[in-house]
Amino acid sequence: MPFVNWLKRRLVVIAGLITLGYLLLPNVVVTVFSFNKPKGRFNYEWQQFSTDAWKDPCGVAGMCGSLSLSLQIAVWATLGATVLGTMIAFALVRYRFRARGAVNSLIFLPMAMPEVVMAASLLTLFLNMGAQLGFWTILIAHIMFCLSFVVTAVKARVMSMDPRLEQAAQDLYAGPLQTFLRVTLPIAAPGIAAGALLAFALSFDDFIITNFNAGSTVTFPMFVWGSAQRGTPVQINVIGTAMFVVAVLFVLTSMAISNRRNKQKA
Amino acid sequence: MNTTTDNSGDVRLTQIGKRYGAFTAVHPLDLTVPQGSFFALLGASGCGKTTTLRMIAGLEEPSQGTVHLGDQDVTHLPPYKRPVNTVFQSYALFPHLDIFENVAFGLRRRGIKSVKKQVEEMLDLVQLGEQARKKPHQLSGGQQQRVAVARALINHPKVLLLDEPLGALDLKLRRQMQLELKRIQTEVGITFVHVTHDQEEAMTMADTVAVMNAGRVEQLGSPADLYENPRTTFVANFLGTSNFIEADVDFKSGDEIVLNAGGGKLFLPTARCSAQAAAGGKVLVGVRPEKIALAHADDAGEIPEGRNRITGRIADSSFIGVSTQYVIDSPVCSGFEVYAQNVDRDPRLTPGAEVVLHWNPAHTFGLDATQAIDAGVESVEEDAA
Numbered sequence: 257m258p259f260v261n262w263l264k265r266r267l268v269v270i271a272g273l274i275t276l277g278y279l280l281l282p283n284v285v286v287t288v289f290s291f292n293k294p295k296g297r298f299n300y301e302w303q304q305f306s307t308d309a310w311k312d313p314c315g316v317a318g319m320c321g322s323l324s325l326s327l328q329i330a331v332w333a334t335l336g337a338t339v340l341g342t343m344i345a346f347a348l349v350r351y352r353f354r355a356r357g358a359v360n361s362l363i364f365l366p367m368a369m370p371e372v373v374m375a376a377s378l379l380t381l382f383l384n385m386g387a388q389l390g391f392w393t394i395l396i397a398h399i400m401f402c403l404s405f406v407v408t409a410v411k412a413r414v415m416s417m418d419p420r421l422e423q424a425a426q427d428l429y430a431g432p433l434q435t436f437l438r439v440t441l442p443i444a445a446p447g448i449a450a451g452a453l454l455a456f457a458l459s460f461d462d463f464i465i466t467n468f469n470a471g472s473t474v475t476f477p478m479f480v481w482g483s484a485q486r487g488t489p490v491q492i493n494v495i496g497t498a499m500f501v502v503a504v505l506f507v508l509t510s511m512a513i514s515n516r517r518n519k520q521k522a
Numbered sequence: 523m524n525t526t527t528d529n530s531g532d533v534r535l536t537q538i539g540k541r542y543g544a545f546t547a548v549h550p551l552d553l554t555v556p557q558g559s560f561f562a563l564l565g566a567s568g569c570g571k572t573t574t575l576r577m578i579a580g581l582e583e584p585s586q587g588t589v590h591l592g593d594q595d596v597t598h599l600p601p602y603k604r605p606v607n608t609v610f611q612s613y614a615l616f617p618h619l620d621i622f623e624n625v626a627f628g629l630r631r632r633g634i635k636s637v638k639k640q641v642e643e644m645l646d647l648v649q650l651g652e653q654a655r656k657k658p659h660q661l662s663g664g665q666q667q668r669v670a671v672a673r674a675l676i677n678h679p680k681v682l683l684l685d686e687p688l689g690a691l692d693l694k695l696r697r698q699m700q701l702e703l704k705r706i707q708t709e710v711g712i713t714f715v716h717v718t719h720d721q722e723e724a725m726t727m728a729d730t731v732a733v734m735n736a737g738r739v740e741q742l743g744s745p746a747d748l749y750e751n752p753r754t755t756f757v758a759n760f761l762g763t764s765n766f767i768e769a770d771v772d773f774k775s776g777d778e779i780v781l782n783a784g785g786g787k788l789f790l791p792t793a794r795c796s797a798q799a800a801a802g803g804k805v806l807v808g809v810r811p812e813k814i815a816l817a818h819a820d821d822a823g824e825i826p827e828g829r830n831r832i833t834g835r836i837a838d839s840s841f842i843g844v845s846t847q848y849v850i851d852s853p854v855c856s857g858f859e860v861y862a863q864n865v866d867r868d869p870r871l872t873p874g875a876e877v878v879l880h881w882n883p884a885h886t887f888g889l890d891a892t893q894a895i896d897a898g899v900e901s902v903e904e905d906a907a
Contacts, residue, residue, distance in 0.1 A: 420614040423581050426601040427608045428628035428673065435602075438627075442618045 283500050290493035297487025309490035313498075316489040319479055323495060326460055326476035329391070333398035333459040338452045340399070341406025342444070348407070349414045367404045374401070375468035382469060389471025397469050398459040405458060406451035413447025530592035531557035531680045531713040533578060538587030540573050547573045549737045550587060555681075555715055555730075557592075560707050562716045562728035564760070566898075570737040571717045572611075575683050578715065580604045591680055602631075607674035608683040612690055613666050615658035621645070621669055622654040628677040644676045647706070664695045671703070675710065682707075684716040688723060700726050721761045725749070733757050735898070749810075753796040755889055758808050760898035765814075767807040767832070767855045768891060771799045779888065781807060784854035788830045788886065795888030804891035811859040813885040816848060818868060819876035831880040834858060836873050846871075850879060 263270070289299055293306035314320035347353075348360055366374065378400075382393050421443065425435040441448075463477040470478065480492055532554065539550035548570040555561040563571040576582035578589055580601035588597045596604050607628065615624050625644055626637045634640075645651045648668035650661075658666055667687060674682055687703070688696045704727050707714050718724050724731045725745035732742045733756070741748060741757045752758035755766065769781035769788055779799050781788040788807055790799075797805050809830075817825055825831060834852030846867070850858040860879060862871075871877065 418612075418614060420610050420612070421616060423601070424608070424610055424614040424616070425627070427579060427581070427606075427610075428677070429602045429631040430627075431600075431602050434631060438631075439616060443616075 283497075286493050286496045286500070290490060290497045292490055292493075294490065299488045299490050299493065309494045313491050313494045316483075316491045318474065319476075319483075319489070319491055319495075322474045322476045322479040325391070325473065329394055329398060329475065330456050330460040332395055333402055334452050334456040336395070336399040337402035337406050337455045337459075338448060341403050341451055341455075342410050342448055344403070345407045345410035345414055345447075349411055363407050364404050366401045367408075371401075371464045375465040378465065379468045389469055390473045393469045393471070394466055394473065394475065397465050398462060401462075401465065402455035402458055405454045406448075409451035409454060410444060410447045413444050413450075417443055529557050530594075532590070532592050533561075533681055533713060533715065534590040535574070535578070536588045536590070538574070538577060538584045538589060540570070540577060540582060541585045546737055548577075551739050553732065553739065553742075555713060557713055558711050559729045560704070560714045560716065560727055562718060562724035562731045563734055564718055564721060564724040564731050565734035566719055566760070569734040571719075571734045572685055574734070575608075575685055575715060575717045578681070579606055579608050579683050581608075605680040606683055607677050607679040608685060609667075609670045609674050609687045611686040613658075613670040615666055615669055615673070617658055620655050620657055621650060621661070624658065624669055625673045625676055627673060632677075640676060644672045647675075648672045663691050664699065667691060667699060668702075671706065675706070675712070678710075679712060681713045681715060684714060686717055686719070688718075688720075696723070703727060725761070733760060735760075751794065751796075751887060752808070753889070754897070755806065755808075755893050755895055756898035758887075758889070758898070759896065763811055763859055764808045765811060765855060765858050766889075766895045768895075769805060769807045769854075771801050771803045771805060773801050774799070778883070779805075781805065783807065783832070784852075786832055786854075788832075789828075789883035790886045790888045791884060794884075794886065797888055797890035799888060806889040806891045806893075806895065808887045808889060809881055809885055811847070812845075812861040814858075814860045814879050814881045816850075816860055816862055816868075816871060817878045817880065818870045819878055820870075822878045825878060825880050828883070829880040830883050830886060831878055832858075833876070833878050836871060836875045836877055838873055839871070850877065852879070 289302070290309060291305050291307060292299055292302055293304050293308060294301065295303055309315070344359075344363065348356065348363075375397075378393075378397050382389060387393055417440075421439055422435050425439040426432075430438060461477055463481060466475050467478055467481070474482070476495070480488075483489060483492065534555075535551065535553040537550045537552060538548065539546070540548040551574075553574075563574060565571045573582055577584045580596070580599060580603075584597065588595055590596065591605060616627065619627070622641055622645070626641045629637045629640060642651065642654070645654055648671060650665060650668055650672070653661060653665065658669065661669065667690075670687070684703075688699050691699060700723060703714075707727075716724070716728060725748075728745065730742065731745055731748055733740045733748065735756050741753050743751075745761075748757060749761050752761065752764070755764075758764035758766075767783050767788070769783040772780045772782045772787070774780070774792065777792045779790045779792055779795060781790060790805070790807060792799075795805060799805050819833070832852050832854055834850040836848055837851045837857075838849040840847050841864075843864070845861045845863050848860040848862065848871070850860060852858050858879065
């Protein structure tokens with residue numbers, strides 16, 4: 257049974273490839289259909305190859321505006337959540353204060369709560385406060401739910417950090433600020449970066465909470481949802497593909513940099 | 523460099539103590555470490571030795587007392603303003619910096635611009651010139667240890683503090699690094715304060731050893747002094763092995779105390795008795811295993827006069843090459859240990875043989891009988907495990 261033997265030896269590889277395919281198939285469909293030239297308003301059936309949408313990515317009214325808004329919100333939300341989350345994570349790991357246990361569990365509530373419930377209660381809060389729905393309410397909401405993810409990521413890193421490293425820095429004439437900048441921050445950086453990336457991705461594609469609290473403002477996910485009711489422009493696939501490519505390039509570059517660094521060191 | 527009259531590297535602890543709530547980690551103690559000496563704080567884990575070291579470094583605030591370096595009171599100075607540097611347990615090298623930058627860290631923080639020459643010289647001193655651009659995790663344990671020493675020494679501290687610096691190394695490497703550290707200390711002439719739980723390490727390296735137990739200094743002295751004249755059973759058992767016999771004081775004659783133990787007489791020089799020995803009272807008679815000679819009961823007549831002697835039966839013997847270790851059961855003490863050099867081995871000395879143990883009375887020491895005979899024993903076994 258040479259075939260069975262061949263299969264046995266490669267089972268892990270085959271299973272891996274199938275899983276990878278399962279993960280990437282949606283991306284492939286998005287990319288393929290970005291080159292479609294649909295009949296009618298819906299881009300759900302393959303008709304013929306065309307690069308029209310790629311030549312005119314902002315050809316759909318309002319889409320690029322919503323995209324830029326989403327990017328802006330994502331950047332600010334990432335910044336806010338990362339700064340606050342990092343400080344909270346340090347406080348939770350380093351200091352013993354009253355209600356520390358309670359804070360530790362409460363910080364994860366936004367992760368555990370159904371998003372739609374949180375969206376509705378946030379809206380109630382904003383309306384009662386008389387807040388004008390729009391950019392700022394979206395940003396506040398995004399920072400809020402990104403926070404728990406940043407705290408989780410940074411906390412794991414800070415907890416695994418040897419407190420003696422900071423003591424060693426102090427012993428070697430670094431004051432509190434120098435110790436933080438030269439030792440604490442660089443060592444916690446991977447955790448902070450992971451938290452920031454997570455926050456960016458979560459904010460950028462959030463729909464439910466945003467939809468409740470946006471008022472008349474339209475973010476990119478809201479635009480896609482809204483257009484899906486009336487017809488899906490090919491440009492949505494173009495943006496999706498472009499984002500995928502950017503993400504892949506980002507990963508490849510960072511891998512290349514760390515590879516080269518390791519080679520230099522060795 | 524420091525001259526001999528310079529005392530700026532003295533460490534003076536005055537009534538320094540540390541409490542954590544109701545727990546007293548270090549009872550108020552006075553300690554002076556003279557400039558240029560190699561000083562060891564020896565004790566089992568939790569005895570307060572590391573806390574004492576950290577109070578010198580400024581990483582722990584003392585609950586009371588003062589720390590002086592030379593004439594300067596540094597009690598309330600933060601660690602980054604003290605002219606001392608520490609070699610941490612498990613080294614605490616900065617994982618994100620390479621070896622060069624790790625060593626240069628202290629210089630750069632003090633605003634020194636041209637560090638290249640100094641760092642390279644220091645790396646050469648610890649034989650790591652080739653490894654300058656590697657990250658700490660790419661080095662072996664022994665190399666990391668040397669980086670930690672270089673990183674501290676490059677700042678020319680008044681005092682170098684070493685917190686169990688060799689604890690993570692295997693035995694062979696540890697021996698090598700002990701000699702290496704001793705060499706560096708002699709070369710740079712800086713005061714070293716070394717914390718360790720390894721009695722052999724402390725005795726090999728230090729000029730002066732302070733044995734700590736339960737937050738107190740039990741005894742302070744040179745390694746030989748501590749070994750030959752222990753003043754408590756803890757010190758006697760923690761440094762090497764000791765045999766103890768509980769004996770009654772018969773009478774004092776001149777500079778000698780005559781004791782009664784199981785019907786036999788033992789002699790103890792008054793100078794070597796740290797306990798109050800009044801006639802009718804009790805003392806613990808101690809003697810080190812290697813001071814004792816072993817004779818078969820048939821040859822008892824050949825033992826010279828004037829030696830302390832007790833009788834017993836060999837319970838166990840183990841041959842370990844340079845010596846044979848015997849365990850002897852005697853009416854006055856069970857489990858008496860005797861180490862005999864393998865010069866002329868008496869073939870009759872096998873388990874079950876009746877023997878006479880004898881030793882020079884000058885090698886006897888007397889301790890207060892009210893303390894536990896086995897204090898400090900467990901810690902030694904813990905180390906061996």
